[in-house]
Amino acid sequence: xxxxxxxxxxxxxxxxxxxxxxxxxxxxxxxxxxxxxxxxxxxxxxxxxxxxxxxxxxxxxxxxxxxxxxxxxxxxxxxxxxxxxxxxxxxxxxxxxxxxxxxxxxxxxxxxxxxxxxxxxxxxxxxxxxxxxxxxxxxxxxxxxxxxxxxxxxxxxxxxxxxxxxxxxxxxxxxxxxxxxxxxxxxxxxxxxxxxxxxxxxxxxxxxxxxxxxxxxxxxxxxxxxxxxxxxxxxxxxxxxxxxxxxxxxxxxxxxxxxxxxxxxxxxxxxxxxxxxxxxxxxxxxxxxxxxxxxxxxxxxxxxxxxxxxxxxxxxxx
Amino acid sequence: xxxxxxxxxxxxxxxxxxxxxxxxxxxxxxxxxxxxxxxxxxxxxxxxxxxxxxxxxxxxxxxxxxxxxxxxxxxxxxxxxxxxxxxxxxxxxxxxxxxxxxxxxxxxxxxxxxxxxxxxxxxxxxxxxxxxxxxxxxxxxxxxxxxxxxxxxxxxxxxxxxxxxxxxxxxxxxxxxxxxxxxxxxxxxxxxxxxxxxxxxxxxxxxxxxxxxxxxxxxxxxxxxxxxxxxxxxxxxxxxxxxxxxxxxxxxxxxxxxxxxxxxxxxxxxxxxxxxxxxxxxxxxxxxxxxxxxxxxxxxxxxxxxx
Numbered sequence: 001x002x003x004x005x006x007x008x009x010x011x012x013x014x015x016x017x018x019x020x021x022x023x024x025x026x027x028x029x030x031x032x033x034x035x036x037x038x039x040x041x042x043x044x045x046x047x048x049x050x051x052x053x054x055x056x057x058x059x060x061x062x063x064x065x066x067x068x069x070x071x072x073x074x075x076x077x078x079x080x081x082x083x084x085x086x087x088x089x090x091x092x093x094x095x096x097x098x099x100x101x102x103x104x105x106x107x108x109x110x111x112x113x114x115x116x117x118x119x120x121x122x123x124x125x126x127x128x129x130x131x132x133x134x135x136x137x138x139x140x141x142x143x144x145x146x147x148x149x150x151x152x153x154x155x156x157x158x159x160x161x162x163x164x165x166x167x168x169x170x171x172x173x174x175x176x177x178x179x180x181x182x183x184x185x186x187x188x189x190x191x192x193x194x195x196x197x198x199x200x201x202x203x204x205x206x207x208x209x210x211x212x213x214x215x216x217x218x219x220x221x222x223x224x225x226x227x228x229x230x231x232x233x234x235x236x237x238x239x240x241x242x243x244x245x246x247x248x249x250x251x252x253x254x255x256x257x258x259x260x261x262x263x264x265x266x267x268x269x270x271x272x273x274x275x276x277x278x279x280x281x282x283x284x285x286x287x288x289x290x291x292x293x294x295x296x297x298x299x300x301x302x303x304x305x306x307x308x309x310x311x312x313x314x315x316x317x318x
Numbered sequence: 319x320x321x322x323x324x325x326x327x328x329x330x331x332x333x334x335x336x337x338x339x340x341x342x343x344x345x346x347x348x349x350x351x352x353x354x355x356x357x358x359x360x361x362x363x364x365x366x367x368x369x370x371x372x373x374x375x376x377x378x379x380x381x382x383x384x385x386x387x388x389x390x391x392x393x394x395x396x397x398x399x400x401x402x403x404x405x406x407x408x409x410x411x412x413x414x415x416x417x418x419x420x421x422x423x424x425x426x427x428x429x430x431x432x433x434x435x436x437x438x439x440x441x442x443x444x445x446x447x448x449x450x451x452x453x454x455x456x457x458x459x460x461x462x463x464x465x466x467x468x469x470x471x472x473x474x475x476x477x478x479x480x481x482x483x484x485x486x487x488x489x490x491x492x493x494x495x496x497x498x499x500x501x502x503x504x505x506x507x508x509x510x511x512x513x514x515x516x517x518x519x520x521x522x523x524x525x526x527x528x529x530x531x532x533x534x535x536x537x538x539x540x541x542x543x544x545x546x547x548x549x550x551x552x553x554x555x556x557x558x559x560x561x562x563x564x565x566x567x568x569x570x571x572x573x574x575x576x577x578x579x580x581x582x583x584x585x586x587x588x589x590x591x592x593x594x595x596x597x598x599x600x601x602x603x604x605x606x607x608x609x610x611x612x613x614x615x616x617x618x619x620x621x622x623x624x625x
Contacts, residue, residue, distance in 0.1 A: 062412050109609050113616045116355055116411050116555065120547045121612055124605050127544050131601035138594070245544060249357075249419040256416055286431045292424030299417040300405055 008314040009307065013177075013264040016271070020170050024163055036166065042274050043169045044231040049254040049266035050176045051223035056252065057261035058184055059216050060196030061111070062119045065126025066251050069099045069221045071133060071243035073228020078145045078238045088151030088159075092229055099225025100218050102129075107217035111210060123245055130243040144239025151233055159233060169230050173267070176223055181263055183219070192216050257298055259307025268306045325456050327577045328570075333462055335569025336469025340524035341546035342553065342561040343476055344517025350556025351492040352407055352510050355414040358398065358421035359521050359546070360539025366391045366522025367534035368429060371438040380440055380530065387526045388519055395518025399511050407510070422540065429536050437535030465527050472523065473562055480558055489513060493556055545572075548608050553618055560620030568604050575600035 020043060027036045048070055055061040076095035080086070106125045113121055139145050150159050159165040183189045195202045195209040202209045232238045241247075250273070258269025276294070280287035304311070345359050369390040374383030402421060406414055442461055449457040480486040488509055491499045500506040525539065532538065549568050553560025580596035587595065611619065 056412075062415070064415065106609075109613050113612060116349065117551060117612070117616065117618075119355065119411060119415060120551050121608070123544060124548050124551070124608055128602050128605035131605075132598050135597040135601045136594075137597075246419075246422075246540070249415075252412070253416055253419070256412070260412075286427045288423040288427035289431065292420040292422070292427065295420030295423065296402055296417045299409075299413050299420070 009262070009264070009310055012268070012310060016264065016267060017170075017174060020173070024166055033162075036162065038274065038278060040162075040166055040169055040234050041231070042270055043173050044227050044234060045251070045254065045274070046267040046270040047169075047173050047176045047227035047230065048224045049251055049258070049270045050173070050180055051220045051227065052251050053255045053260060053262075053266040054180050054183065054223070055217055055220045056255055057259075057266070058180075058189065058196065059192045059213060061213065061217060062252070063110075063122040063217075063220075064119050064245065064248050064252065065106075065122035065124070065129075066220075066224055067243050067245070067247035068126040068129040069103070069224035070228035070231060070247070071129055071238075071240070072099045072102055073225035073230075074232030074238040074242055075133065075139070075145075075228075076225070077151060077229045077232040078147050079139060081147050081149060082139065082145060086149050086152045088153045091151050092226065095225045095229035096222045097225075099228070100222040103218045103221025104214070107214050107221070111213050111217065123248070126243065126245055126248050130240050130245070133240040133243065140239070142240060144237055144241070147232060147236045147238065150236070151229075165234060169234070172226060172230060176226075177263060177267070179219075179223070183216075184263070188212065188215070253295060253298075257302070257305050259305035259310075262305075262307035265305055265307035272306065322456050323577070325453065326458060327573055329458055329462060329466065331570035331573035332566065333465050333469075333569070334573055335566035336466055336473065337524045337528060338542070338546055338549050338569055339473055339562050339565035340469060340520045341542060342549040342565050343473075343558060344520045345546055346550040346553065346556055346558065346561045347489065347493075347513055348517050349550070351489060351496065351513055352403075354403065354407060355411050355418070356403070356514075356517075357415060357418040357543065358425065359517070360541075360543030361422055361425035362391055362395060362398075362518040362521040363525035363539035363542065364425065364429065364534070364536070365394050365518075366525035367529035367538060368433060368438070369522070370526035370529055371440050371534040372433075374440050375438070380443055380446070383440065384526050387522055391522030392515050392519050394522075395515035396511060398518070399514040403514060404507070404510075426536050426540075433534075435536065437533035438529075439533045440530040442530050461530065468523075468527065472520070476520075476558060477562075545604065548604055551618055552608055552611050554620040555618065557618070557620040560618060564619065568607075571607060572600075572604050575603040579603070 020039065023039050024036060027033055048066065051069075052063065052066045055063055073095040076098055077091045080091050080094065085091075106122075110118055110121045110125065133139065134142050150165070153159070157164050157168060159168055184193070191202060191207050191209065191212045195207070195213060199209055228242070231242070254269040254273045255266045256269070257272060258267065259265030276291065277287075280290055283290075298305075302308070341359060341363060344362075345356060348354050348356050348359075366387050369387035370380070370383040372383070373386040374380045377383065398421065402417060406417055446461045446464060448460050450460050450463060451457050452463070478486075480489055488499070488504060491504075492506070492509055492513075496506055499509075521539075525534075528538075545568065546565075549564045550561055552568065553562070553564035579600045580592050583592035583596050583599070615621075
């Protein structure tokens with residue numbers, strides 16, 4: 001009896017996660033701590049991309065304001081810290097809770113619209129959050145806010161220690177992937193995917209798809225809020241720049257590059273995006289002259305993203 | 319009440335409104351006819367400003383710069399449509415958004431490479447640099463009056479073209495049913511290219527007109543693009559009339575909110591609270607307005623009849 005090998009997709013996922021887990025060993029040996037920094041940023045953004053993929057890839061809700069949740073999450077760490085409240089047990093639930101609330105309120109309005117209206121109204125709400133933080137002088141306005149003390153978890157874990165923060169973020173990433181996997185496989189997830197392909201039919205067979213979609217939107221927002229809280233803790237500096245609409249565009253690109261609607265695709269997309277950004281920006285300050293056309297070429301010819309490529313490879317092997 | 323300030327702010331509101339209209343008109347036509355979401359429209363606005371600034375610098379004349387910038391922007395529009403946009407018509411909105419996002423990154427970096435990181439100022443000729451008295455005791459800059467006049471004239475001209483001419487008839491027919499239009503023997507590809515480049519010229523015109531006030535700088539189109547998107551959403555995507563009404567409305571509300579909201583809020587809040595809350599609220603004002611309008615009319619104020 002032949003041994004069943006994991007499929008190529010699953011293999012890549014396990015290899016990728018193992019790579020993340022072993023990265024500190026590698027950088028410890030080679031003495032390149034900045035690679036660890038890039039990887040931490042990568043994992044934070046990967047959580048955000050995974051959350052965006054839940055609504056964009058599986059639910060067909062093209063949100064162009066997803067970076068707003070990163071900002072809300074980061075400011076939910078920064079603003080309490082500004083007043084000397086460092087407890088992570090307050091900050092993290094605050095980040096997740098406020099993000100969920102914002103998703104609930106804006107989602108209730110956005111999800112009344114369809115198609116391009118949805119894209120643009122989410123974009124506009126993202127800008128609303130952006131301008132709100134720009135105009136609040138108390139928290140630094142345009143210049144941003146320095147988080148000098150990271151979240152404290154009452155001695156449970158000390159994330160001032162880079163390795164502890166690293167593995168905390170990795171655990172969150174794995175948890176986010178597991179959550180999305182379970183959601184997508186559940187009845188709830190089936191309704192969301194059904195509503196993506198034909199909303200009228202789902203309604204006709206008796207589902208109140210608006211509620212399902214709104215719930216999904218709130219889950220994605222909350223998860224992205226967590227990503228923001230982690231990112232804020234990692235960078236130690238937060239500013240409205242994190243919420244700029246181009247950040248939301250980058251998140252969409254990470255998802256599409258990796259493969260919208262695949263579980264691990266967004267993580268791969270984030271990795272490739274950030275590596276490309278690092279390499280090209282080391283090459284020239286005009287790196288976006290290359291990066292922009294790469295993006296266009298991926299859109300024109302890269303159907304299904306990296307995940308699509310993997311499944312074509314897997315099919316070719318058979 | 320300071321009447322001079324009030325009149326000035328009203329005119330500033332109209333000025334912002336007509337600039338927004340010039341951008342929104344192209345966006346809404348491109349969307350209405352080609353069903354294409356063009357985030358790079360702000361790059362064409364920037365292109366207009368930079369072309370005008372460069373030619374004005376060579377020739378020493380803003381007016382020559384402005385006249386040269388329009389055909390140059392038209393050509394950029396043609397090139398963008400033929401190289402990047404045309405293969406995307408058959409794709410979904412997500413692909414449009416991503417590809418034109420890539421265009422923005424490309425154009426911003428290209429401008430950085432060609433013109434450097436600093437903004438370029440444009441000197442106005444003497445006869446535009448002064449002030450005119452419009453009401454006893456109330457003077458406003460001549461140039462602002464010019465922007466408003468040009469904007470309103472273009473709006474009227476565009477309204478005429480779209481509703482009264484054969485070209486306009488084709489545009490409206492394209493918005494109603496482009497496949498039928500193609501079946502009737504109209505060269506739809508050519509129509510699409512011309513509409514796209516026409517929209518580019520309108521955006522370029524807006525950009526070159528604002529450049530003497532703000533300088534031509536990198537990314538200048540990105541902020542106003544979002545506001546122009548809000549305009550076409552409120553106005554109803556595809557409707558020129560809706561774009562005009564919404565543009566003036568947004569221009570007014572944004573300008574008035576920024577100048578009078580703190581006074582208004584002092585009526586029912588303490589001075590200090592009003593002064594901290596007002597800037598944040600006025601920045602959010604147009605988005606709140608958009609949310610309210612979309613809540614009651616998810617298709618915008620002026621929904622085109624056939625879609």
